[in-house]
Amino acid sequence: MSRIDDWRRLSSEIIEDFRFFRLRKDVSRHPTSGRDHRFFIFEFPDWVNIMPITPQGEVVFVNQFRHGARELTLEIPGGIVDPGESAKEAGLREMFEESGYHAPDAIELGWVHPNPALQENRCWSYLAQDVSRVVDEDHVVGTSSEAIEVTTVPLDEIPGLVNDRLITHALTIAAFDHYWRWSGQVADPRRR
16 A cells, blocks of 8 residues: 555636636645645546457557647547446447447446546546448548548557557557456567
8 A cells, every 4th residue: 555645635726628628727735745736637528449349350440640649540449428428338439430330339348547647537448349330431420620541450460560659549559458458368569
């Protein structure tokens, strides 16, 4: 167990509301020095990503331009868990919206804190097995702020793609780690 005490939050105020997230300023007291410090927190809803696997053992990926990195990223479908929606429902919805694939159910693999230094939310990871394409790729639109290309990759090629930095999205990599642990496998990143 940790010998570090929790910081006591003295005040909290919303500085700005950006619709998809809010910026909050907290003032908290250091547990040993007693000094007060300001912290800025991004309030995001929970996120979800989902690993769609076809009956042929291929993972459905989306390739899209990410404005933070200023490049295309290869990642599994994912997004925000909407109010009143479970993480599983959000994952299945995001998979359909972004890829045109469908599955009747999904298995929870786990969750991570995307960035606990600045955020309180969680990102849930789900597995959808035996997915089938129900909408042609030409009709997949995502949202008005997304341009998406759908592709499939054999599951056994994923460790090599991570090792070669062709998959760099941390939450996608976390989802595969959850998957390998769930399945009893340990991925060898040197495997190609």
